[in-house]
Amino acid sequence: MTQSKSGTPEPSEHELLALYHEANDAEPGPLLDQRILAAAKAELLLDHKRSQRSAPWWKSLLVPLTTLAIGVLGVSLTWHVVDQREQELRAITGQMDDAVVEQAPAESVTQPLSVTQEKKETRRDAKDASKPAAPEVLQSSPARQVEAKGQAQPLDSVPLSKPAAPVAATPAPMAVPQSVQQQPAQKLSADAEAPQFVGEIGESNPAGKAEMAAPDAKLRLDDLRAESANLQGNSAKGASGMADDGETPEAWLKHIRELQSAGRDAEAAQSLARFRVHYPDHVLPADLVNLK
Amino acid sequence: MDELRTDETLMLAYRDGDGAAFEVLYARHRGRLFRYLLHQCGQRELADELFQEIWMSVIRARSSYEVSAKFTTWLFRIAHNRLIDGFRARGRLAEFEVDVRDDEGEIPDCPAPVNDQPERVLERAQLAGRLVAAVEALPVPQREAFLLAAEGGLTVDEIGNATGTGFETAKSRLRYAYARLRAELKDLGGQR
Numbered sequence: 001m002t003q004s005k006s007g008t009p010e011p012s013e014h015e016l017l018a019l020y021h022e023a024n025d026a027e028p029g030p031l032l033d034q035r036i037l038a039a040a041k042a043e044l045l046l047d048h049k050r051s052q053r054s055a056p057w058w059k060s061l062l063v064p065l066t067t068l069a070i071g072v073l074g075v076s077l078t079w080h081v082v083d084q085r086e087q088e089l090r091a092i093t094g095q096m097d098d099a100v101v102e103q104a105p106a107e108s109v110t111q112p113l114s115v116t117q118e119k120k121e122t123r124r125d126a127k128d129a130s131k132p133a134a135p136e137v138l139q140s141s142p143a144r145q146v147e148a149k150g151q152a153q154p155l156d157s158v159p160l161s162k163p164a165a166p167v168a169a170t171p172a173p174m175a176v177p178q179s180v181q182q183q184p185a186q187k188l189s190a191d192a193e194a195p196q197f198v199g200e201i202g203e204s205n206p207a208g209k210a211e212m213a214a215p216d217a218k219l220r221l222d223d224l225r226a227e228s229a230n231l232q233g234n235s236a237k238g239a240s241g242m243a244d245d246g247e248t249p250e251a252w253l254k255h256i257r258e259l260q261s262a263g264r265d266a267e268a269a270q271s272l273a274r275f276r277v278h279y280p281d282h283v284l285p286a287d288l289v290n291l292k
Numbered sequence: 293m294d295e296l297r298t299d300e301t302l303m304l305a306y307r308d309g310d311g312a313a314f315e316v317l318y319a320r321h322r323g324r325l326f327r328y329l330l331h332q333c334g335q336r337e338l339a340d341e342l343f344q345e346i347w348m349s350v351i352r353a354r355s356s357y358e359v360s361a362k363f364t365t366w367l368f369r370i371a372h373n374r375l376i377d378g379f380r381a382r383g384r385l386a387e388f389e390v391d392v393r394d395d396e397g398e399i400p401d402c403p404a405p406v407n408d409q410p411e412r413v414l415e416r417a418q419l420a421g422r423l424v425a426a427v428e429a430l431p432v433p434q435r436e437a438f439l440l441a442a443e444g445g446l447t448v449d450e451i452g453n454a455t456g457t458g459f460e461t462a463k464s465r466l467r468y469a470y471a472r473l474r475a476e477l478k479d480l481g482g483q484r
């Protein structure tokens with residue numbers, strides 16, 4: 001109980017509210033209740049159906065099938081690469097063997113054991129060595145041949161020109177690793193050339209330079225347009241910048257989209273938050289649902 | 293279990309497909325929302341129609357619902373928008389837009405009759421009936437502020453948010469509403 005200006009007691013806000021609730025027992029009819037509750041359930045069912053319809057059965061198999069396909073592809077590619085390497089190595093060692101046999105038929109006859117030993121060693125070396133190291137192995141092999149021969153024969157009996165012969169006689173094995181070795185180098189030089197080329201476009205070709213600068217200019221122009229549009233909007237809608245208050249929902253959403261396309265995401269999000277307070281039951285369009 | 297959950301949690305649960313959550317939420321707010329509408333528009337049929345529209349809006353808006361304010365503020369904001377649409381459709385929007393400063397002078401001071409005797413005071417039930425009539429006779433903005441406080445349980449700040457007016461306007465409307473009701477029910481003061 002409070003006192004009025006004239007000093008008489010007055011009901012307080014609390015008392016007024018209590019009295020108001022005593023007299024107020026109006027409620028919606030049961031039919032209305034049923035209708036609304038049924039609508040709420042029906043909407044959930046519709047949601048469920050919609051979600052089922054939007055995800056067909058085959059979509060559940062998409063992930064396992066993709067994984068399987070990637071796995072099969074990976075394994076077959078690995079097999080292919082390994083197989084190719086083995087074939088190359090086999091070809092290299094085969095050519096070397098042929099060359100050795102051609103160059104020293106006599107020794108091989110008198111010393112079959114040492115030659116076969118040499119072959120085995122060369123094969124083992126070639127197999128063990130990785131591809132970039134292969135040329136080294138191959139280059140050193142003639143020397144080792146000489147060594148092997150030296151062990152079997154006295155040094156003076158070996159002709160001086162002989163050690164050089166296998167090297168000269170095995171151009172094919174050398175050619176393959178050389179090309180392999182050259183590949184990274186070529187690639188490097190190509191990489192080194194690329195920036196120069198791009199630089200040339202920018203420097204010597206003004207049109208190219210303008211093209212490169214165009215996106216920047218376009219962005220700046222868009223910014224300026226957006227700013228001027230915003231300034232116009234603000235001046236039209238009052239100094240507070242609350243551009244969207246009092247607008248229709250559609251006009252307000254259009255304004256939010258404009259802000260978003262101008263790259264002013266924070267402002268767009270703020271405006272959307274105000275929109276949601278203003279029109280809480282407005283179903284947002286899909287492009288604005290995730291704007292935070 | 294559902295009874296212990298907040299309105300906001302229930303609404304989120306309904307959004308995520310829990311139909312029972314909506315039933316609890318509806319049971320909590322059906323009466324207060326209906327009375328708010330009934331006193332605001334004064335016709336049962338119209339109140340029924342608006343009531344259904346509002347709940348349908350709640351159902352439709354579930355997918356975009358986020359907890360940014362109290363559920364009651366959100367609900368009564370929808371109700372406020374629907375009421376404005378209703379008033380606009382009936383060409384009575386001006387009633388909604390009249391601000392207290394335009395139609396009110398000073399807050400009325402209502403001296404109670406000096407010679408009021410307790411035996412002459414109306415029965416409490418009759419008094420309550422008079423209060424409801426007094427509420428319905430309030431200017432629309434003041435009535436809305438009072439009903440949002442009485443039925444929605446909203447604070448002044450929340451009333452400001454629900455009606456899209458500022459805190460000061462909501463506070464002023466509420467103050468005028470209480471002053472008018474006190475003036476109408478001066479006998480309540482003498483009854484005690």
